[in-house]
Amino acid sequence: DADVTQTPRNRITKTGKRIMLECSQTKGHDRMYWYRQDPGLGLRLIYYSFDVKDINKGEISDGYSVSRQAQAKFSLSLESAIPNQTALYFCATSERGEQYFGPGTRLTVT
């Protein structure tokens, strides 16, 4: 079984809709992250959490919110989706150094 799982894997939604992406991990790590990948821009950090009570904005947090429901669960919400939020979204976890990524969610906003 995968250590970091993301649901859904693919999602098409309409402008203005609320959508939630979910991430679960079995690695026992305290730190969790949400990134988006766009062509030619690499991975950019949206939000990160160093423990259940600690939530921090990344470099591109506008239009997104997160919830850390438990050590193992970190969800990302788009309150009102817009087309330029079409991207690949990755969740990651870490202990100290390297981060371990989930398989990604391909989100399309029409």
Next chain:
Amino acid sequence: DQQVKQNSPSLSVQEGRISILNCDYTNSMFDYFLWYKKYPAEGPTFLISISSIKDKNEDGRFTVFLNKSAKHLSLHIVPSQPGDSAVYFCAASFLWGGGTSYGKLTFGQGTILTVHP
């Protein structure tokens, strides 16, 4: 402000030859550097890392070199294999310092490596 840059969007190499992927950074406070590999429809997977106290780290066919004075790191793959074809991302972090940035990764744009049989 792109603190980590991979200036080559793509690289094509013959099987068995060396692949060299390059990465430049601007923040001299970064103290930990990583390379990730990404296949289509999968998340990035950790490949190799190096701390700022070293200038070389080797793991099998993969070697990472760090030149702190030039703020440059490179990944060497020898010999290259068709299965190495993927997108490679370099990333930089603060492992021991960085204040509120501690533990966060800053990624480059990625380089698409194609290894031809």
